[in-house]
Amino acid sequence: MIGCKRVYDPPEAADGQRVLVDRLWPRNLRKAQLQALWMQEAAPTTALRQAFHKGEVGFAGFTQRYREQLAAHPEHWWPLLGMAGKGDLTLLYAGKDRLHNNAVVLAQWLEDELDRQGPPSSPVCYANEVVPT
Numbered sequence: 001m002i003g004c005k006r007v008y009d010p011p012e013a014a015d016g017q018r019v020l021v022d023r024l025w026p027r028n029l030r031k032a033q034l035q036a037l038w039m040q041e042a043a044p045t046t047a048l049r050q051a052f053h054k055g056e057v058g059f060a061g062f063t064q065r066y067r068e069q070l071a072a073h074p075e076h077w078w079p080l081l082g083m084a085g086k087g088d089l090t091l092l093y094a095g096k097d098r099l100h101n102n103a104v105v106l107a108q109w110l111e112d113e114l115d116r117q118g119p120p121s122s123p124v125c126y127a128n129e130v131v132p133t
Contacts, residue, residue, distance in 0.1 A: 001016075001088050001089070002084050002088075002089045002090075002091065002107045002110050002111055003015070003088070003089070003090045003091070003107070004090070004091050004092075004093065004098075004101070004103040004104055004107050005018075005090050005091070005092055005093075006092070006093065006094070006095075006096075006098070007020055007022075007026045007029060007034070007036075007092040007093060007094050008026070008029070008094070011035050011036075014088065015088065015090040016087050016088025016089055016090060017037070017083045017086075017087065017088065017089050017090070018034075018035060018036035018037070018090045018092055019036055019037045019038070019039055019042075019080060019083070019089065019090070019091055019092060020034060020036050020037065020038040020039070020092040020093075021039055021042045021043050021080075021091045021092065021093060021102060021103050021106055022040070022043050022092075022093055022094050022095075022102070023040050023043035023044070023045075023046060023049060024094070025038075026094035027094070029094075034092075036092055039076070039079070039080065041073070041075075041076040042076045042077050042080060042106060043102055044062070044065075044066045044069060044102050045069060048062065048065055048066060048069065049102070059100045062105070063105050066102060066105050066106075067105065067109060070106070070109050077106065077109065077110065080106075080110055081110055081113055081114065084110055084114060085114065089110075091103040091106055091107055
């Protein structure tokens with residue numbers, strides 16, 4: 001399961017692996033307090049983040065542009081996909097809006113990728129076939 005949580009919310013055992021996915025370090029938070037990894041590269045670019053916060057682009061436009069950035073750089077989110085495949089993953093963000101932030105978009109992106117990949121298939125069985133020698 002992939003969840004999203006404000007970085008200022010206390011950690012819980014159900015969080016699993018916790019990863020901060022903001023480009024900037026959260027205000028008033030010491031690095032020792034985080035108890036999580038920090039993956040800046042998985043965050044939207046500074047220009048996109050600033051355009052969203054200034055209101056120059058709405059959440060739908062932000063989502064579309066951020067998803068384009070994610071598609072162009074799978075190396076930035078691929079490790080998160082691996083973590084999600086192994087257990088619970090909580091994406092941390094500093095913003096106040098719990099519904100309209102980059103972690104929500106990233107979580108949906110990762111869920112879509114997990115669904116697209118599907119469960120691993122077993123190898124084909126050739127037990128009844130004769131192998132030429």
